[in-house]
Amino acid sequence: MTILSTTDRSPILAGGMLTRIGTTPLIRLNLVAEGLQAGVDVYAKAEWMNPSGSVKDRPAAWILSRALEDGELADGRVLLDSTSGNMGIAYATFGASLGVRVHIVIPSNASPERLAILRALGADLTLTDPTEGSDGARAVAAQMAADDPARFHYADQYSHPANWQAHFHTTGPEILEQTAGRLTDFVAGLGTTGTLTGAGRYLRQAVPGVRVVGVQPATPMHGLEGLKHLATSPVPPIFDPALLTAASNTLPCGAIARVTNSNTGKSVIVKINDTGGFRPPLIIDLSQAAYETIAAPNSGSVPVTIEVQALTP
Numbered sequence: 001m002t003i004l005s006t007t008d009r010s011p012i013l014a015g016g017m018l019t020r021i022g023t024t025p026l027i028r029l030n031l032v033a034e035g036l037q038a039g040v041d042v043y044a045k046a047e048w049m050n051p052s053g054s055v056k057d058r059p060a061a062w063i064l065s066r067a068l069e070d071g072e073l074a075d076g077r078v079l080l081d082s083t084s085g086n087m088g089i090a091y092a093t094f095g096a097s098l099g100v101r102v103h104i105v106i107p108s109n110a111s112p113e114r115l116a117i118l119r120a121l122g123a124d125l126t127l128t129d130p131t132e133g134s135d136g137a138r139a140v141a142a143q144m145a146a147d148d149p150a151r152f153h154y155a156d157q158y159s160h161p162a163n164w165q166a167h168f169h170t171t172g173p174e175i176l177e178q179t180a181g182r183l184t185d186f187v188a189g190l191g192t193t194g195t196l197t198g199a200g201r202y203l204r205q206a207v208p209g210v211r212v213v214g215v216q217p218a219t220p221m222h223g224l225e226g227l228k229h230l231a232t233s234p235v236p237p238i239f240d241p242a243l244l245t246a247a248s249n250t251l252p253c254g255a256i257a258r259v260t261n262s263n264t265g266k267s268v269i270v271k272i273n274d275t276g277g278f279r280p281p282l283i284i285d286l287s288q289a290a291y292e293t294i295a296a297p298n299s300g301s302v303p304v305t306i307e308v309q310a311l312t313p
């Protein structure tokens, strides 16, 4: 029995809450789509409906499953990884259910709620220097694994192929099915880049001409948990930049920006009018502007760079 099928090495985890991962609804955002050309809909995928509450349930289940299949967690060996929060909560939730010990390396400025949840789920924690962020936590986890390889199975979600494969085999096909293939743009935030790499790779194969847009924080000190400013961070080994047909940046709330289509030179001035934080409207504001400037229906698979130039600090 498998929880997630369609791969040669499908996860062996079965039963209980693990069967509830994925198949999350697509929710139509009517207000966000207001003013767009007729027939254009914008949807958000309700990943909070996964058992531990985030998109990270998908890669966590696949990584855990792969480790169990490969015998990496035999004899009480501990699953070790760094995370800014949600991946840790996913590992700890499934680890508790499967009797797998989980050790999470996490910056000490993670919210008290996250730390409390991780502890309540029985995870062991190593708290790292908050000024070093998730990159610092990753370095500490790698060192812990190198120091004690017999004790730890170091998953390293940034380089683990099961991270993007989970999205290739679940998130991507779900989106294709839920939109009946009527998909022009796929937008994902970039953290480990597993979501964008996996679902983006699947959707580019399945939907000719689909645009794949990665969204990252505009500045290194952004405070958006789980997302990365790639220009100043180590690029995750699983990231495949060739998948991007467009790149976009999030900008601070209230910022004014010019969004330019590199192919046509057309641009539009946008104001980021959300209240800030990592929430879909902040991202969709930009993609909406992009729609208005680049939604030439026949842009096909020609790569387009949407250049976002901040006009306010």
Ligand SMILES: Cc1ncc(COP(=O)(O)O)c(C=O)c1O
Residues within 6 Å of the ligand: 054, 055, 056, 084, 086, 087, 189, 190, 191, 192, 193, 194, 195, 196, 225, 226, 227
């Ligand atoms: C809620 C949420 N969304 C998106 C991401 C980034 O996803 P990915 O790591 O697949 O790039 C994260 C990463 O932790 C997250 O917690």
